[in-house]
Amino acid sequence: MDALTYWLHANAEQLDSDAGLAEDVLPMLAGAQLLRIGVPAAQGGGGGDVRDAIAAIAAVAQHSLTAAFVFWGQRTFIEYLLQSPNGALAERRLPALLEGRLAGATGLSNAMKFLSGIEQLQICATPQAQGWRLDGALQWLTNLRKAGFTAAAAVAPSDGAPPAIxxxxxxxxxxxxxxxxxxIALRGSNTASVKLSAVAIGAADLIAADATTWLPAVRPSFLGMQCGMSIGLARASLAQAAAISAGSRNQLTPRIEALRQTLEEHTATLMAGVHDGRFRSKAPAMFRLRIALADVVxxxxxxxxQAMGGRAYLQQEQNGFARRWREAAFIPVVTPSLTQLQAALQQLEGAA
Structure with missing residues (x-):
């Protein structure tokens, strides 16, 4: 068992129940070199692509969804810089992000909902001589380390220009x-709201000038890495169910194995889609896959x-079940929620 796995195994309950270890999560992930996975070596990474990042997030989620949630937030922000036309911004920010010295918060959940016609942008950008003045709020951001963070946001320019990132x-x-x-769970994830009042931002901090064209390109990575949380949590739960059912008379083993096969088929489809780019032009397929994986969880x-039976209500018999139950309740509501995705699908189907 490597150092990170041991730490996650020992602290998963505390990471879920309180914020005592919140500041330690990112340094632990960075120390295991996980933040470099899927990042080109030329930009300080370990090589590979977003599929490797999805697999790494899933592996962490098998032990702690809190840690996987932080991992997702950090790695998604890194992905934004990798896909940004602003190479100077990536060059300036990536070293500290990859080393875990700086926390990155995605902040684009509002933007993804805006892209699907679900919600208006929450931050107004007033053009100024050297950039913009930002006013507004983001209600739910993760990985806002108290030691310091950077966050991405979609903003609506007051002069009618296209939304920017x-x-x-x-x-x-x-x-x-x-x-x-x-x-009620994931309390060690540094999740909070942020208010912006007359915040001055210059062109050097522009990730993308036109959010409406940039977001569809980055959305498969955003949702794909988010799906990694579902994959890891489902694998952990199925492994426990299989271990309990092995040699018993509860007759659950065939159902467990069938669901495991379904999970791996969905995972293979996800990996193929983010790799070959099909989800950039076929967003509904990605939405349905995210919904299907949440259902598997x-x-x-x-x-x-069912495998545990009454023991599920005994504290001494938990072995992480109650925590996984709380973690699973988060999967349908993490933005974009299943309800929002289903509404977006209805809109797209109606337009078609």
Missing amino acids: IAFDSDCAGVVRGADLDL QQALTLEL
């Missing part, structure tokens, strides 16, 4: 991080519960 820092004047959200936890 910018990066802002926690130490910018006018940026206020709220208190940690009072979550719910089925896996139900099978684990």
Whole structure:
């Protein structure tokens, strides 16, 4: 067992239940070199592509969804820089992000909902001589380390220009991080809201000038790495259900194996789609896959519960079940939620 796996195994319950170890998650992920996975070697990474990042997030999620959530936030922000036309921004920011010295928050959940016609942008950008003045708020961001962070956001220019994607820092004047959200789980993920009041941003911090053309290209990576959380959690639950059912008379083994096969088929489809680029032009297929993986998670936890029976209600018999049950409740609501994805699918089908 490597150092990170041992740490996650020992601290998964605390990471879920309180914020005592929240500042340690990112350094632990960086120390295991996970943040470099899927990043080109020429840019300080370990090589590979986004499929490798998805697999790494899934592996972490098997031990702690809190840590996987932080991993997703950091690695997704890194992906934004990799796909940004602003090479100077990536060159300036990537070293600290890859080393875990700087936390990166995606901040684009609002933007992804905007892209699907679900929600308006929450930040207004007023053009100024040297850039923009930002005003607004983001209600739910993860990986907002108290030691400092940078975050991405989609902004609506007040002059009618196309929405843009910018990066802002926690130490910018006018940026206020709220208190940690009072979550029922994943409490060690540094999840909070952010308010921006007259925040000055220059062109050097522009990730993409036209969000409407840039977001569809980065969305498969955003959602693909998010799906890694579902894959890892489902695998962990199915493994526990299989171990309990082995040699028993509960007759769950065939159902467990069938669901495991379904999970791996969905995973293979996901990996192929993010690699060959089909999801860039076929967003509905990606939405349906995210919905299907969330359903697998719910089925896996139900099978684990059925395998445990009454022992699931005994503290001394948990072996992580109650934590996984709480973690599973997060999968349908993480933005974009299943309800939002289903609404987007209905809109797309209606337009077609």
